[in-house]
Structure formats: C-alpha cells, structure tokens
Amino acid sequence: xxxxxxxxxxxxxxxxxxxxxxxxxxxxxxxxxxxxxxxxxxxxxxxxxxxxxxxxxxxxxxxxxxxxxxxxxxxxxxxxxxxxxxxxxxxxxxxxxxxxxxxxxxxxxxxxxxxxxxxxxxxxxxxxxxxxxxxxxxxxxxxxxxxxxxxxxxxxxxxxxxxxxxxxxxxxxxxxxxxxxxxxxxxxxxxxxxxxxxxxxxxxxxxxxxxxxxxxxxxxxxxxxxxxxxxxxxxxxxxx
Amino acid sequence: xxxxxxxxxxxxxxxxxxxxxxxxxxxxxxxxxxxxxxxxxxxxxxxxxxxxxxxxxxxxxxxxxxxxxxxxxxxxxxxxxxxxxxxxxxxxxxxxxxxxxxxxxxxxxxxxxxxxxxxxxxxxxxxxxxxxxxxxxxxxxxxxxxxxxxxxxxxxxxxxxxxxxxxxxxxxxxxxxxxxxxxxxxxxxxxxxxxxxxxxxxxxxxxxxxxxxxxxxxxxxxxxxxxxxxxxxxxxxxxxxxxxxxxxxxxxxxxxxxxxxxxxxxxxxxxxxxxxxxxxxxxxxxxxxxxxxxxxxxxxxxxxxxxxxxxxxxxxxxxxxxxxxxxxxxxxxxxxxxxxxxxxxxxxxxxxxxxxxxxxxxxxxxxxxxxx
Numbered sequence: 122x123x124x125x126x127x128x129x130x131x132x133x134x135x136x137x138x139x140x141x142x143x144x145x146x147x148x149x150x151x152x153x154x155x156x157x158x159x160x161x162x163x164x165x166x167x168x169x170x171x172x173x174x175x176x177x178x179x180x181x182x183x184x185x186x187x188x189x190x191x192x193x194x195x196x197x198x199x200x201x202x203x204x205x206x207x208x209x210x211x212x213x214x215x216x217x218x219x220x221x222x223x224x225x226x227x228x229x230x231x232x233x234x235x236x237x238x239x240x241x242x243x244x245x246x247x248x249x250x251x252x253x254x255x256x257x258x259x260x261x262x263x264x265x266x267x268x269x270x271x272x273x274x275x276x277x278x279x280x281x282x283x284x285x286x287x288x289x290x291x292x293x294x295x296x297x298x299x300x301x302x303x304x305x306x307x308x309x310x311x312x313x314x315x316x317x318x319x320x321x322x323x324x325x326x327x328x329x330x331x332x333x334x335x336x337x338x339x340x341x342x343x344x345x346x347x348x349x350x351x352x353x354x355x356x357x358x359x360x361x
Numbered sequence: 362x363x364x365x366x367x368x369x370x371x372x373x374x375x376x377x378x379x380x381x382x383x384x385x386x387x388x389x390x391x392x393x394x395x396x397x398x399x400x401x402x403x404x405x406x407x408x409x410x411x412x413x414x415x416x417x418x419x420x421x422x423x424x425x426x427x428x429x430x431x432x433x434x435x436x437x438x439x440x441x442x443x444x445x446x447x448x449x450x451x452x453x454x455x456x457x458x459x460x461x462x463x464x465x466x467x468x469x470x471x472x473x474x475x476x477x478x479x480x481x482x483x484x485x486x487x488x489x490x491x492x493x494x495x496x497x498x499x500x501x502x503x504x505x506x507x508x509x510x511x512x513x514x515x516x517x518x519x520x521x522x523x524x525x526x527x528x529x530x531x532x533x534x535x536x537x538x539x540x541x542x543x544x545x546x547x548x549x550x551x552x553x554x555x556x557x558x559x560x561x562x563x564x565x566x567x568x569x570x571x572x573x574x575x576x577x578x579x580x581x582x583x584x585x586x587x588x589x590x591x592x593x594x595x596x597x598x599x600x601x602x603x604x605x606x607x608x609x610x611x612x613x614x615x616x617x618x619x620x621x622x623x624x625x626x627x628x629x630x631x632x633x634x635x636x637x638x639x640x641x642x643x644x645x646x647x648x649x650x651x652x653x654x655x656x657x658x659x660x661x662x663x664x665x666x667x668x669x670x671x672x673x674x675x676x677x678x679x680x681x682x683x684x685x686x687x688x689x690x691x692x693x694x695x696x697x698x699x700x701x702x703x704x705x706x707x708x709x710x711x712x713x714x715x716x717x718x719x720x721x722x723x724x725x726x727x728x729x730x731x732x733x
Contacts, residue, residue: 239465246462248449249424250525251479260475265466 124320130297131305132324138213138301139281142220146228146277147270149221154232155258158240169233176226184290187219191291209291216292216299220281227276235269236262268340275336279329379436381529381562383423386431386441390418391586395431398581398588402436402528403560405553406591407573407580409601415586416566417459420531424456425449435529453481455527457535461518463506469517470502476525484526484559495551496520497543511538516548523555530563536572545731549575550643570601571731574613575651595693595700602683602691610656610691611731612701618644625727631697636672637730650732656691658729659703662722663713669724677723679715694723 153172157165175183191209192198201218202208209215243265247257263270285303292299294308302325309318383398396419400406408416421427425446433441435454440447464472473493477483484492493499496516501509509517519535536544553576556563564581567573573580579591582600594613602610616628616635621644626637628650637652644650666674680700681693690710692703703723715721 242462243464245426245449246458246464249426249454249456250476250521251450251453251455251481251527252475253450256479261464264471265464267466 124324125317127296127300128302128305128317128321131300131302131321134213134297134299135282135301135303136328138216138220138284139278141217142224142281143228143274143278145217145221146224147274150225150228150232150273151258151263154229154236155240155262157229157233158236159244159254172229173226175223176230180223180284180286181290183223184219184287187215187222187287187291191215211291211293211295211299213298216288216301219287219291220284223284223287224277224280227280228273231269231273231276232266235266239265271336271339275332275340279332282325282329282332381423382432382434384432386419386422386429386433388415388418388422388427388429390415391588394587396422396588398590400562400564400591403562404579405556405563405565405577407570407577407594407597408564408566408583409568409570409573409580409597410583411585412568414583415588416583417533418586419583419588420456420533420564420566423529423531424454425452426456452529453527454529454531455522455525456531457518457522457533459534459537461511461514463509463514463518463521465505465507467506468503469498469506469509472506472517472521473498473502473524476521480525480527482526482528484524488558489524492520492523492551492555495547497547512540515539519548519552523552526559526561528561530561532563532565532567534566534568537568541569544569544572545575552576554643570598571611571653573597574611574653578613578651593700595702598702610702610704611653612656613651614654614699614701614730615649615651618646618648618650620646626732630675631699633675633697635675635730636727637732638727640730640732644732653731654701654725655729655731656702656704659694659701659705659723659725661692661703661705661709661713661715662724665722666724670726671724672727673725673730675723677721679717679719679721681717682710682715694721696723 157168188210189195190197191201193202193208193210198208205212205214207214209218240262243261244254244257247261248254252260283303284301285307288299288301288304292301292304294300294304302321306318306321306325309315309321380402381398381400383396386396386398408419410416418427422429423433423440425440426449429441429446430444431441433439433446435452438447438453440452463469464475467475473489477489493502496519498517498520501513501517506514506517515536515538519532522530522532522535536548539548549572565573565576574594578594580594580597582589582592582597584600598610598612614630616630619627619629619634621627621640624638624640626640626644628635628637660671675696677694677696679692680695683691683693684707685691685704688707689704690707692705692715694701694703713721
C-alpha cells in the first residue's frame with residue numbers, strides 16, 4: 122500500500138489522541154464511578170445524566186460549546202489558555218481535552234454498572250476485615266472488575282478513534298497537530314482521491330476490528346467465571 | 362466535679378468492663394425491644410433462634426453495617442453512641458457472611474493474604490500453615506475463588522476470618538454448606554484449639570445446635586427480635602424444643618480426659634469414670650473435653666444395674682419432665698452439676714414410677730458420646 126506521509130501522520134496522531142484520552146479517562150473515570158456508586162444523594166442522578174449527555178448529543182453541539190469555552194474572548198478560555206500555555210482551539214491539547222469529555226460516558230458507564238452490582242457487597246466484606254474504603258477500591262473492587270475495566274478502556278479507545286464532529290468544530294485539520302484519520306479521510310473524499318480514502322478507511326477498519334477482538338478475548342479470559350460472568354456479559358455485549 | 366465524656370472511637374477513661382457492652386441498641390427490626398448484651402473480652406458464645414428473628418441484624422448492627430442507635434463499646438472503645446457509629450473498618454472486629462463474599466477476581470491465597478495484611482494482630486506464618494492444612498485448603502489455594510464450590514468457599518471464608526484474627530469475631534452460619542462430618546470431625550476441633558491458643562471474643566451463629574454445643578458453653582437466644590443474656594446450653598435446648606426447631610435432642614456434657622487406650626477414651630465425670638469410643642486422637646490427658654449425648658440413647662434404671670456391656674452408668678437426679686409430641690417423655694437429669702436430657706417411652710415412665718427429685722441410674726453405651 123502506498124500511503125502518503127501526511128496520512129501516516131494523521132494515523133499516528135489519531136492513535137496518540139485515543140491512547141492519551143483512554144489513559145486520562147481511566148485516571149478520572151475510576152474514582153468518579155467509585156464516588157458516584159457510593160453517593161446517596163438525589164444529585165447523583167443529575168450527575169449521571171450530565172455524564173451520559175455526550176452519548177446522545179450530536180458531536181457538533183458539544184463541539185460548539187467547547188469552542189465557546191475555549192474562546193480567548195471570555196474568561197474561561199483565557200484561564201484555560203493560561204494553564205495550558207496557549208489557546209486550546211486548533212491545538213492537540215484542545216483535542217485531548219474535548220475527547221476526554223466526549224468519551225467520558227464510555228469509560229464511566231461500564232465501571233458504574235459493575236460497581237453498582239458488586240461494589241457494595243465487596244466493600245462491606247472488606248470493611249469487616251479492617252480494610253479501609255480506598256484500599257478496598259484498589260485491592261478488592263478493581264481486581265473484581267477487571268473485565269469491565271478492559272471493556273471500558275476498549276470502548277473509550279475505539280470511540281475516540283472514530284471522533285469526527287467535535288474535531289472538526291474545535292480542531293480543524295492542521296497536519297501533525299489536529300488532523301486525525303477521520304478528517305484526513307473526509308478531505309480525500311472531498312478532493313476525489315478515492316484511492317487514498319480507501320487505504321485510510323481500510324486501515325481504520327483493520328485497527329478497530331483487531332482492537333475489539335482483542336478486547337473480547339481479554340474480557341473473556343479476565344471475566345470471573347461463575348456467577349459474576351453474568352454480570353459482566355451485558356457490558357461486554359456492547360462490544361459485540 | 363469535671364465529667365469527661367469518652368471520645369468517640371477513642372479509649373474511654375472508665376475501664377469497668379473490657380469486653381463487649383451493648384446497651385439500648387435499636388434497629389428498625391427491634392424498635393420495641395432494645396438489645397442489651399454484656400460479654401467478656403474472650404470466649405466463644407453461640408447465637409441461635411428461629412429464622413428471621415434478627416440474628417443477622419444484630420451482627421450487622423455490631424459491625425456498623427446497619428442503621429441503628431444505642432450504645433456499643435468494645436475493649437473500652439466507643440463504637441456507637443446515639444445515632445453516630447464508628448466506621449466499620451475502624452472497629453476491631455471481623456464478620457463472616459452467610460454467602461462467603463470472597464473477593465472475586467483473585468485466588469483463595471490472595472483472599473487470605475489480604476485478610477492477614479490488614480490484621481491488627483497478624484498470625485505467625487507457622488500458625489497460618491497449620492490452619493491451611495487443618496482446613497484442607499492447600500489444594501485450592503491457587504484457584505480463582507469463582508471455581509470453588511459452596512462448601513469450599515465457606516471454608517476459605519472462615520479461614521480468611523481466622524487469618525484476620527480480630528479481637529471480636531462474628532460468624533453468621535459460616536459452615537452451613539460444608540459436609541457435616543467434616544465440620545464435626547475436622548473444622549470444629551481446629552476452631553476450638555485455635556481460639557484456645559489465640560483468644561478472642563467469638564459469637565458463632567448457627568441453626569445447627571450441635572455445632573454450638575461442641576464449640577461454646579453458653580449461647581445467646583434470639584426470638585422475634587428479643588435477645589437473651591448468655592444462657593446455659595440446656596436452657597437453649599429447651600427453647601429450641603418448645604419452638605419445634607430442634608428434632609433430635611443432644612446435650613453437651615463435659616468430662617476430663619484420663620486416658621486413651623485402643624480407641625477407648627476414659628473420662629472423669631465428677632469423680633465417676635465414663636467411656637467413649639470411636640473418637641479421634643485430639644485428646645490430651647488432663648484436658649476438659651465436650652461431648653454430645655443423644656437423649657434417645659440413654660436408658661434409666663431405678664436400681665443400680667449389674668455388670669453389662671453398656672459401659673457407662675451415672676447416678677443422676679431427675680429434675681424435670683416434659684411430654685413430647687410423639688408421646689415419649691423427655692426427662693431432664695442432672696449429675697455432677699451438669700444437665701442433660703433422656704427420652705424414654707410413656708410405658709417405661711409409668712412402669713418405673715419416676716418422680717421429680719428421685720435418684721436414678723442413667724446408662725448409655727460408649728458409642729453414644731459424640732466428641733470433637
């Protein structure tokens with residue numbers, strides 16, 4: 122296959138974006154899902170809806186609001202560009218920021234589902250052996266939720282790979298900075314370079330297929346056998 | 362005069378009692394009957410009663426896993442005062458659940474290691490090995506806990522609790538799914554010996570009264586959310602009978618080990634030698650051992666019987682009688698300050714013209730004593 126340097130660049134950028142987003146979301150998602158699963162307040166539902174919002178909202182809506190948020194004309198944008206040492210619009214950092222919000226439900230929902238079913242019982246069982254809650258999260262709950270974690274990470278990664286609308290709104294198509302594969306593909310089609318578009322599309326298909334197969338295999342091998350596999354199945358079903 | 366209130370979760374200044382003290386403990390289950398309980402800082406106590414009477418609720422409230430109000434102190438530390446309770450993991454206790462609740466996604470060994478790691482008084486490694494062997498867990502150690510059967514999971518769960526070695530150990534029907542012969546012959550002796558070496562206050566909940574009788578000398582009774590003080594076992598047996606909970610009646614008797622010859626154990630029962638056979642070799646000379654005596658295995662004579670193949674003959678006093686649903690008579694007998702039951706037929710009762718307070722001779726075969 123003959124793939125242009127710019128396309129390789131787009132591919133590398135996409136993988137970097139998805140990888141970084143997944144890592145950040147894992148760090149944010151675990152404590153967030155844990156706190157939510159233990160929170161006994163009616164605000165919990167409001168927060169859960171807020172987290173689920175990116176799942177149903179058109180990406181352009183999200184992109185539009187992020188564009189406003191990043192705008193250097195307003196205080197939040199000024200503050201953000203001060204923190205990240207430069208404006209977030211049309212930058213890789215801005216893309217990562219947007220992807221974290223965009224893919225948040227794909228990380229938090231599977232974790233929340235498994236924490237809600239298993240969490241309370243296991244944390245109680247840990248507490249009556251003198252294990253404090255935070256230690257119980259890392260030593261008891263996370264090992265018991267391995268399958269859900271793999272599933273959540275795979276979903277987050279795959280979802281970020283396919284990001285288009287949000288990127289278009291806030292990132293544009295600067296090669297090596299914000300031009301991801303889906304954007305490059307769109308531009309090839311616009312320019313009627315169907316050969317190049319085919320090659321990129323096939324690459325993306327191949328990567329996502331391998332990724333999902335690997336996640337299923339991992340999930341199957343990590344899923345606790347017996348009772349718990351029933352609880353993991355609905356989550357894994359999203360991948361199938 | 363300055364009055365200092367005990368700090369919450371901190372040691373109290375008044376050290377009149379070091380064990381478990383529960384006063385006016387109320388949950389949603391026992392609004393009208395607050396629970397009182399005073400237990401020493403070590404010893405094994407049974408807890409039994411009809412299903413749904415509130416046993417698990419009591420344990421959950423002690424562990425701080427159920428909304429309650431009242432007063433709980435243990436080892437001079439306040440655990441509950443009014444509506445405020447100390448967090449579960451800060452209480453020096455362990456609780457075993459009916460459904461094992463092993464940590465999934467880990468092996469049995471991981472489960473045990475974690476319990477030992479967070480123990481406030483970790484057991485020596487040699488002791489852990491000894492327990493592993495006695496519980497027959499060694500071949501299961503590296504299996505994921507999801508692959509264990511119900512009985513295996515329960516054994517791992519009890520062992521996990523022993524590895525934690527908390528000063529207060531609460532058990533909620535911990536061995537209900539384990540093969541009964543294994544419980545009696547292997548697990549209960551191990552538990553009894555373990556707690557003799559590493560004293561703790563143990564509350565052992567079970568529907569199997571034999572299990573309680575072989576482990577404990579006193580038992581708490583819970584009925585319709587009413588909690589009794591620790592009772593002698595024969596009183597609890599009586600309550601179980603009157604509730605129709607127990608079917609066959611066995612009594613706990615204690616005797617001092619004198620010798621073990623050719624599988625026949627000679628015991629000293631208040632100055633009289635009695636014998637038990639078919640026992641395993643856990644006994645040491647001079648130890649006090651507990652046995653269960655089946656009420657249906659005892660025969661009663663008015664005069665001292667002559668030489669017989671029935672080895673055991675005790676002079677007893679009849680202290681009470683009760684007619685059973687099937688027509689037989691259950692006699693409450695006492696000898697050497699111990700109380701046990703004997704079931705005889707209605708016909709025998711009339712022929713022998715038994716009367717309360719009368720002196721008789723109770724005979725039973727060496728095989729009718731079940732020991733640990």
